[in-house]
Amino acid sequence: MSERNTKREYLLRGMIKCACCKRSMTGVTRVQNGIEYKYYVCNKNMEEWYFKNGKCNNGHIRASILDESVWKTILTMTSGDEDIYA
Numbered sequence: 001m002s003e004r005n006t007k008r009e010y011l012l013r014g015m016i017k018c019a020c021c022k023r024s025m026t027g028v029t030r031v032q033n034g035i036e037y038k039y040y041v042c043n044k045n046m047e048e049w050y051f052k053n054g055k056c057n058n059g060h061i062r063a064s065i066l067d068e069s070v071w072k073t074i075l076t077m078t079s080g081d082e083d084i085y086a
Helices: 043-051 063-079
Strands: 025-032 035-042
Touching: 035 043, 035 063
Parallel strands: none
Antiparallel strands: 025 035
């Protein structure tokens, strides 16, 4: 979670868990043809890349899609008259 280790911003950094194995998910960026694509990846998959400890079956999640969905939900919850703590 250290700011000094952050090269790019991810809206849900440090907040989401893998639905399959319950590990934290990490933001990663891939560059293809000069275009950056951001993803959230299960940390178990990161271990596979670096330590060969086995892999989680959960796929990568496009950060732009998940971030937009979360923002829409927050805006919907906060724009109405209903109590968000109900």
